[in-house]
Every structure is written in structure tokens, then in C-alpha cells.
Amino acid sequence: MSPPRIAVVVFPGTWSDRDFLDVAPLVGWDARPVWHAERELGGVDAVVLPGGFAHGDYLRTGAIARFSPIMPAIESFAASGGAVLGSCNGFQVLCEAGMLPGALLRNDHLEFRCDWQWLRVEAPASCPAWLGQIADGQPIRLPISHGEGRYYADEATLSQLEATQRVVLRYAEADGRVTSDANPNGSLHGIAGITNGRGNVLGLMPHPERAAEAEVGGSDGRLILRSLTTWLAEQPVAAERRL
């Protein structure tokens, strides 16, 4: 079977696209960059919005990027059930575009935080495309690298996210306990990642692509990236979606 084709979207100012492209062969992906000014994804099995500072993050993070020519194609791809991952700036773009609820605000301590971070994976069945190979409650360790990662949503939205098990990643201690000390940015409910109602769109502040090789300090990111590879292999519709 040929490897799944993954679009890695590149906005002006994106910086993690090359890391995703670099680790793609390690997780069985045939990944290619897609420039933001394109209007079609060109027959792919999944879409990644990487981290960075799209359009300088001017006005708000992701505010300009969400109006990029490629965004309607990504929105309709997701609406048809296609798997979409937004990491860091990509998560911010997904929130601005309304593809995920809430927003990412300035870190509560006002500092840019670049560090290794433990996370607890919760309800991976809510997002089988990206978390299918991870156990419920499993602690994983990924890098974070952001100045604006404080997840915010109003009380009603938070309640709905919790009730429907759409909070799938929380900042945690190494043993998986979610504590306020482990929260690196003041995110409400310690939220590091959420999924949409259908479970095909994942937004997370950490960087799985920066933790896909033991040589760089950790490989837990592969659990997320490989989950997609496995999930796609199980999807009879994936091949059709390319057409």
C-alpha cells in the first residue's frame, strides 16, 4: 500500500513545516508542503497546520491566516471527515477559523515558554485519527514553544467540551496528574489540546513533530503521528477522498 499523502500547510511565517516534512518518512507519511495561496489541497489523506507565526501573528494569532486562499479547502476537507491537525500556531488558526471552539491568549506570565512538557492524554477514542494508538490517561512528553497558549473559552463551551470528552490533552506532571504547577501558560482546565465534535480535527499547543526522534530528546510525538497512519489504513473512504 502506498503511504498516505499529507498536506503540510505553509503560511508566511510558518516555522515547523520543515520539521513535519523531515519526520514524515519516519511515521510512514508521504508529506508535501502546500502554500497558503493555493486553493486546492490536491488530493491528500490528511492536513497538518504547523506551528510558527503566520503573517507575523499580527492583530491576533491566526487572525490573518484564517482568511488564506487555502482555508476554504481545508474547511471542506474537515467537513467531509478528513483528518486535520493544528499544532501550536496551527491550533490558533483552527480556533480563529471557528473549526475548533475557544481561543489562545497570551500566556499568563507574559513569557514565551520553550520547554519539554508532560501531558495527559484523555479520552483518545474522541479523536481516533490522531490519538488512536495512545492509551486513556497515558502521560506523554512533548515540547511546547509558545507565547500565546492560554486556552480560553466561556463557561458554557468549557462545560460542553468536558461533557462530550473533547478535552484530549491536558498539561500534567510526569505521572499524569493534572496540577496547576504543571500548567505552563494559565490555560483554563489545564487544556493543551481539544478535538471537534466529529473527532477528526485535533488542535494542540505542543509540538509532536519536534519529538519524533530519540536523538532530539524524545519520540512520544510519533505516537500521535503514527496514530494517523494506522487510522488512515483502516479507513475505506480515505482512498476515495483523494479523487
Place this chain on the structure above:
Amino acid sequence: MRWIAEVHVQLRPGIADPEGLTIAGGLRALGFASVSDVRSGKLLRVSFEADEVDQARSQVEAMCRRLLANPVMETATWELRADDEPSEEARLA
């Protein structure tokens, strides 16, 4: 005719504003002991063309709604005035 809209964007009330808190602390450290709160935000000065005031108003409203503020976390208020100053090009000519 030309118009200028000054759009003030702020975090919604109740959302923690660490930048405002830090500035308030700075003011108190300088001796302004009575400062109880600072809310930060941004000011956007938009120059644009519209035939008459109602059209100008609806344009500013649309700008705020579509791009300038994210209603999830922000509010936008604005003031509109006719721009009767000569334009930069006219002034230099």
C-alpha cells in the same frame, strides 16, 4: 469622502489580562498607590472611503465583526469621524 475610525479592542470583561495587571503593578510601584486596575488593549486607526456616514458606520461594524476583534475573547468599540485633513499625498504635493 474619507473617514477615520478609531477602533479600541479589549479583552472581554472577566478574562484575565496579565499585561494590564503587570502595568498596574508598575504604576503602584511608582507611587500611584490608588491604581486599582489596568486593562490593556489595542487602538487601530483605520482610514477609508465611504459616501455617507451610515455607509461608513456599517463598514466599520463589518470590519470589527469579520477581522478586527475575535468575539470569543474581545470586544471592539469605535469612534468615527470625517477625515478633513489633507491626505499625505496632497500635503506633500
